[in-house]
Amino acid sequence: MTLLAVSDLHADLGRREVLHGISFTVSEGEFVGLIGPNGAGKTTLLRAILGLTPSKGTVIIGNEVKPAPRVQARLVSYLPQEREIAWPVTVERVVALGRAPHLPGFAAPGEADLAAIRSAMRRMEVEDFAQRAATELSGGEQARVLIARALAQEAPLMLADEPAAGLDPAHQIALMKIFAGLADEGSSVVACLHDLGLAARFCTRLILLQDGRIVADGAPRDVLTDELLRSSYGVKSFLGEHEGGLIVQPFDLADGSGHGG
Amino acid sequence: MTDTSRYRLVLAALSLAVVLLFLMSLATGPAAIGFADSMRALLSGDAYEITLIMREIRLPRAILGLMVGATLGLSGAVLQGYLRNPLAEPGLLGISATASLGAVLTIYTGVSLVFPLALPLAALAGAGVAVLVVRAMAGGSGGTLSIILAGIALSAFAGAMTSLALNLSPNPFAAMEIVFWMLGSLTDRSMIHVSLAAPFMVLGWVMLALTARALDALTLGASAAASLGFDLRRTQLLAVGGTAASVGAATAVAGAIGFVGLVVPHILRPLVGSMPSRLLPASALGGAAMLLAADILVRLIAPERDLKLGVLTAMVGAPFFLWLIWRSRRTML
Numbered sequence: 001m002t003l004l005a006v007s008d009l010h011a012d013l014g015r016r017e018v019l020h021g022i023s024f025t026v027s028e029g030e031f032v033g034l035i036g037p038n039g040a041g042k043t044t045l046l047r048a049i050l051g052l053t054p055s056k057g058t059v060i061i062g063n064e065v066k067p068a069p070r071v072q073a074r075l076v077s078y079l080p081q082e083r084e085i086a087w088p089v090t091v092e093r094v095v096a097l098g099r100a101p102h103l104p105g106f107a108a109p110g111e112a113d114l115a116a117i118r119s120a121m122r123r124m125e126v127e128d129f130a131q132r133a134a135t136e137l138s139g140g141e142q143a144r145v146l147i148a149r150a151l152a153q154e155a156p157l158m159l160a161d162e163p164a165a166g167l168d169p170a171h172q173i174a175l176m177k178i179f180a181g182l183a184d185e186g187s188s189v190v191a192c193l194h195d196l197g198l199a200a201r202f203c204t205r206l207i208l209l210q211d212g213r214i215v216a217d218g219a220p221r222d223v224l225t226d227e228l229l230r231s232s233y234g235v236k237s238f239l240g241e242h243e244g245g246l247i248v249q250p251f252d253l254a255d256g257s258g259h260g261g
Numbered sequence: 262m263t264d265t266s267r268y269r270l271v272l273a274a275l276s277l278a279v280v281l282l283f284l285m286s287l288a289t290g291p292a293a294i295g296f297a298d299s300m301r302a303l304l305s306g307d308a309y310e311i312t313l314i315m316r317e318i319r320l321p322r323a324i325l326g327l328m329v330g331a332t333l334g335l336s337g338a339v340l341q342g343y344l345r346n347p348l349a350e351p352g353l354l355g356i357s358a359t360a361s362l363g364a365v366l367t368i369y370t371g372v373s374l375v376f377p378l379a380l381p382l383a384a385l386a387g388a389g390v391a392v393l394v395v396r397a398m399a400g401g402s403g404g405t406l407s408i409i410l411a412g413i414a415l416s417a418f419a420g421a422m423t424s425l426a427l428n429l430s431p432n433p434f435a436a437m438e439i440v441f442w443m444l445g446s447l448t449d450r451s452m453i454h455v456s457l458a459a460p461f462m463v464l465g466w467v468m469l470a471l472t473a474r475a476l477d478a479l480t481l482g483a484s485a486a487a488s489l490g491f492d493l494r495r496t497q498l499l500a501v502g503g504t505a506a507s508v509g510a511a512t513a514v515a516g517a518i519g520f521v522g523l524v525v526p527h528i529l530r531p532l533v534g535s536m537p538s539r540l541l542p543a544s545a546l547g548g549a550a551m552l553l554a555a556d557i558l559v560r561l562i563a564p565e566r567d568l569k570l571g572v573l574t575a576m577v578g579a580p581f582f583l584w585l586i587w588r589s590r591r592t593m594l
Contacts, residue, residue, distance in 0.1 A: 050488055073490030084482035086345040087535040090264070100478055101490040133535070149481070153489070 001028050002060075003075075003157045003188050004049065009057035011041075011048040018044045019055070020212045026157070031183040032190045033199035033220075036209035037233050042192040043081060045209065046159045050078055061157070073101035077153035081161040081192075083146055088133035091145050095121055098152030120151035123178055139166050147175065158182070160191040164198060176202035196237075200224050200246040208232055220246055230254040264534050268543075271532045275546035279327065282553035286323040287315065289560050321452050326553045328455075328462050329447070329515045332507040334548020335541060337522030338529075339469045342476035342537035343500040344405045350523035351508040354408065354501065355415030356391045357519075360512035361443055362419040362426075363387025368439050369426040380442075381457055381513035388509025391415055392501055399497065405483075408501070445516035445571025447556050458510040465507025468499045469541070476537035518571045520578025521548050521555075527585055 004026040011019040018041045026032055034042050048055035051066065061067055062075045077098070085094060098120065099113040109117070121127045124144040129137060134145050143166050150158060160179075164172045172195070179189040180202050193199045199206055199220065206223040208216040210232045216223045224246065229237045235250040287303065288296045292314050302311040303320065333351060340349040351357060363383035367373040373380040391412075398411035423443070430436040475496040478486035487493055511518070525547040526540055533539040552570075555577070559568040 047484070052484055052487055069487070069492055070490035073488060076488070078485065078488035080482060080484040080488075082482060082484070084345075084480075084485070086480045086482075087530070087537065089480060089535045093534070093536060094481070097478055097481060097489065100474065106474065146481070149485075 003028060005060040007058045009048055009055055011044050011053050011055035018212050022214060024207060024217060026188050026190060028186045028188060029183050030188045031179050031204045033203035033206045034190060034192045035199055035206055040209040041212040042209055043161055046161055070101050075155055076157045076159060077150040077155040079147060079150045079160040079163055083142055085134045088135040090131050091126055091134050092130040094134045094145050095148045095152050098149040116152050116154050120148040123151055124148035140168060143167055156187050158189045162192050164195060172198060196248045200248040224248050268533055268539055271543055275543060275550060278550045279546055282550055283323055283327055286326055286553050286557050287319050289557050290319055291564055321450050321455050322447050324455050325447050325450050325514060326556045327549045329511040330549035330552025331545040332462055332511045333521040334525040335466060335469050335545040336504040336508050338526040338540045338544035339472055339500050341526050345479060351504055354395055354412040354504060356388050356505050356508050357512050357517045358416040358419035359387040359391040360384040360509045361517050362423050365423050365426050365439050368435060368442060369430060384513035385509050388505045392505040395501055442516050444569035445518040446569045447515055448567060450514060454514045458514045461506045461510035465503045468503030472496050472499045473538035473541055516571060519575045521551055521574055524578050524582055525551055
């Protein structure tokens with residue numbers, strides 16, 4: 001079943017058009033990596049899908065065009081790039097905020113909500129500091145707490161902007177496995193990623209964005225080719241195989257890429 | 262959850278403090294009336310002198326102390342949560358300044374002498390203008406920086422106009438009256454003031470209380486809160502409109518009283534686990550308690566001199582705020 005259908009999406013920031021007609025669909029069980037150089041429009045695309053940035057075109061979430069905010073929040077969770085926690089509230093309370101779309105008015109969380117909160121904290125390994133102030137944790141720990149918040153939302157589709165940034169390798173891999181696991185369970189994840197190695201290894205599908213257009217969309221092996229990496233990122237890359245998985249490691253600037261060097 | 266029972270305890274303690282301070286406020290005044298006599302007089306229907314003092318002078322004063330304090334505490338907590346800025350306070354949006362300007366203009370023109378209710382009404386109108394300007398500047402996107410900047414500009418302009426009124430005041434008495442009014446006080450207010458302010462304050466409180474859930478979500482930033490299904494334009498309307506209605510009404514009847522809206526949320530935040538929604542009722546009660554206490558103190562410290570309430574709150578509030586900053590300087594950036 002299709003969870004997200006985007007067609008001919010245009011968005012501009014100020015006077016500059018950032019997205020020039022983006023179209024794609026995401027089905028249940030997909031872990032889509034959104035890749036592309038800085039300024040390609042990855043963040044704007046996620047924000048336009050959510051309605052946080054004004055856009056033209058059609059976005060269908062679930063079966064609805066522009067669902068009501070609370071309905072949308074039960075269908076899509078969003079992990080913004082900026083990791084803000086304004087007040088020293090406990091980790092458990094931060095994660096519990098993910099249940100807001102499921103709680104009417106001033107209702108207190110019920111059994112199902114508490115179970116979702118506990119399960120999200122367990123998945124992101126933040127249970128041990130559940131009662132500590134989230135602002136006192138390290139950057140990587142805060143990132144995991146905020147991911148747990150998005151997981152607690154239990155929406156079938158998650159849009160994550162640079163979720164792996166600032167995590168150590170073990171937690172990066174653990175996070176990618178959690179996202180892959182969500183996809184296996186029938187949810188979908190669309191994540192902006194800069195780490196091509198992680199994208200190659202764990203995503204079921206990659207969308208390469210450049211200057212606000214999709215230049216490639218398909219299986220990691222079809223998108224992460226030396227040719228495409230040169231033309232979009234301006235880098236030479238090592239492409240190899242290890243234990244049956246794809247390895248991608250950019251190692252130098254491509255000649256005449258215009259990136260200096 | 263253990264923090265929930267602690268939260269209930271904090272609310273119960275604050276409620277008790279408010280009740281006790283309210284009764285103490287009723288029992289404080291230049292007329293030497295015993296506590297038991299004063300309460301009996303308040304509840305009896307006769308028309309003796311004591312009953313008149315209690316019903317016409319002390320009761321409105323105590324009620325206004327409670328309502329104005331609750332307004333300042335609640336709106337301070339909402340604005341700090343909405344702007345995600347611990348330095349936010351009701352005065353920041355320019356509402357106190359424009360409401361003051363409206364009141365000052367009625368004193369300046371002499372209208373308030375002919376028609377006393379013109380003063381609070383003009384103050385409310387001033388608050389209304391502030392909301393329109395701040396909302397227009399902020400736009401619909403819910404940007405918080407433009408709200409703060411618009412509020413600062415508005416405060417500066419209203420302050421300049423108030424200074425102009427002082428500058429050009431027709432006689433020293435008008436200038437004196439303007440200055441005294443701006444210092445903030447609850448002296449010699451009547452039940453008419455209560456009934457004029459109450460509807461706006463209650464409306465404001467309801468609007469402010471409705472922001473609670475959105476304020477919690479805003480802890481994670483505007484994008485995250487919007488993605489959790491909160492309509493931030495509605496939250497902005499409720500926060501700014503609720504502050505204008507309640508603080509505008511408070512300024513209309515009591516003048517500008519500073520520092521309560523800034524300090525009270527600060528003191529209480531750690532006690533409620535920093536959750537913005539839990540801070541709202543706590544801060545409303547705390548503000549009421551603080552203002553009632555201050556209004557009792559001005560009557561005890563200098564019964565003959567009519568010490569102004571706003572002077573006392575700023576005098577005590579500002580050093581206390583410095584102490585708070587000093588205490589938390591290591592955890593601040």
